[in-house]
Amino acid sequence: MTGAFCQRLVVALLAASWALPLYAYDPLNRAEYLAKIKEAKAYYEDKCEKVAGIRILKGIESDILGDGSLDYDEKVLERFDFVIASVHSKLSMTEKDATQRLLTAIRNPYTTILGHPTGRLLLSREGYPLDFDAIFDACAKHRVGIEINANPHRLDLDWRYLRTARERGVRLCIGPDAHSVEGLDDVDYGLGIARKGWLQKDDLLNCMDAEELLAWRRTK
Ligand SMILES: [Zn+2]
Numbered sequence: 001m002t003g004a005f006c007q008r009l010v011v012a013l014l015a016a017s018w019a020l021p022l023y024a025y026d027p028l029n030r031a032e033y034l035a036k037i038k039e040a041k042a043y044y045e046d047k048c049e050k051v052a053g054i055r056i057l058k059g060i061e062s063d064i065l066g067d068g069s070l071d072y073d074e075k076v077l078e079r080f081d082f083v084i085a086s087v088h089s090k091l092s093m094t095e096k097d098a099t100q101r102l103l104t105a106i107r108n109p110y111t112t113i114l115g116h117p118t119g120r121l122l123l124s125r126e127g128y129p130l131d132f133d134a135i136f137d138a139c140a141k142h143r144v145g146i147e148i149n150a151n152p153h154r155l156d157l158d159w160r161y162l163r164t165a166r167e168r169g170v171r172l173c174i175g176p177d178a179h180s181v182e183g184l185d186d187v188d189y190g191l192g193i194a195r196k197g198w199l200q201k202d203d204l205l206n207c208m209d210a211e212e213l214l215a216w217r218r219t220k
Contacts (some may be wrong), residue, residue, distance in 0.1 A: 034076065037060065037076070037079070040058075041058055041079065045058075055210040057081040057082065057210060057213070057214075058079075058080050058081050059080050059081055059082040059083060059084060059112070060072070060076075060077070060080050060083055060084070061083075061084040061085075061086055061115060062077065062083050062084070062085050062086075062110075063085075063086065063087075063088055063089070064085050064086060064087045064088075064101060064102070064105040065089075066089075066090050066101065067101070067104065068100065068101040068102070068103070068104025068105050068108075069104065069105075069108070070083070070085055070105065070108055070110065070111070074110070077110040078110070081214065081217070082112035082113065082213070082217060083110045083111055083112050083113075084112065084113045084114075084115040084147065084175070085105045085106075085108065085111040085113070085114060085115060086114070086115030086116055086147075087101070087102070087116075087119050087128075088119075091119050091125070091128055092128070093128045093129075094129070095128075095129035095130060095131060096131075098128040098129060098130055099130050099131040099134055099135065102114065102117070102130065102135055103134065103135070103138050106135070106138045106139055106142050106144045107138070107142060111142075111144050112144065112145065112217055113144065113145040113146070113147050113173050113175075113205070114135075114139065114144055114145070114146050114147060115147045115149065115175070115177075116147060116149040116151075116154050116156040116177070117130070117135070117146055117147065117156060117157050118130060118156050118157070118158070119156070120154065120156050120158075121153050121154060122152070122153055122154065122155065124153075127156065132161055132164070133168075136164065136165050136168040136170050137168060139165075139168075139170045140168050140169035140170050143171075143216060143217070145170070145171040145172060145173045145205045146165060146170055146171075146172055146173070147172070147173050147174075147175045148162075148172050148173065148174045148175070148190045148193050148194055148197075149175055149177050149190070150174055150175060150176045150177065150186045150187050150188075150189045150190025150191075150193070151176065151177040151183075151186055151189075152186060152189050154177065155189065155190075155193055157172070159193045159196045159197040160197075161197075162193075162194065162196075162197025162198065162199055163197055163198050166197075166198075166199060166200075166203045171203060171204065171205050171216075172194065172199060172203055172204055172205070173204065173205040173206055174187055174190035174191060174193075174194060174204065174206050175187075175190070176190065
């Protein structure tokens with residue numbers, strides 16, 4: 001089983017200027033999950049053709065494994081317009097190990113966004129320690145965005161780091177981490193955190209249109 005806690009199949013409605021996880025699916029097994037990806041991709045491609053004026057981008061959340069590699073191979077990842085790479089296991093790490101793990105994931109050419117970067121759960125789990133200077137510099141260099149996970153149990157990246165991230169040239173991305181339609185409303189919490197961290201429109205991937213985002217991503 002891979003990413004059972006938080007594996008998201010993400011569809012972004014960027015014509016509406018928001019990248020929102022629209023469809024969540026927790027896999028029972030890898031084969032079933034891959035089949036579901038194929039089915040969902042065909043479904044949304046069909047929708048793309050029928051809904052004028054809206055471009056739908058297809059993304060996926062991929063697990064960052066212990067060595068920093070992603071749990072899906074290139075043949076899977078290349079099917080998507082963007083990939084959110086996140087840690088969901090082996091959360092007890094030293095700062096050095098956690099930083100190296102994330103740096104490897106950031107250098108992966110398929111990684112578009114680093115999801116819930118510290119793994120914290122408010123009131124129940126501390127995030128793993130990170131060398132944020134190294135993470136921000138690597139994200140800026142490799143053009144990897146960092147998620148502001150808007151789930152109220154996460155709110156990760158913490159608002160206190162947002163000004164430093166933007167000053168280092170990092171783009172942020174508000175993601176509600178929705179596992180249901182109702183969960184999309186959590187984007188409001190992310191917007192509040194972005195404001196609290198003094199972010200501007202240009203700091204957010206959500207505020208790019210589809211062509212801007214794809215061009216930004218293609219510069220890797
Ligand atoms: Zn996740």
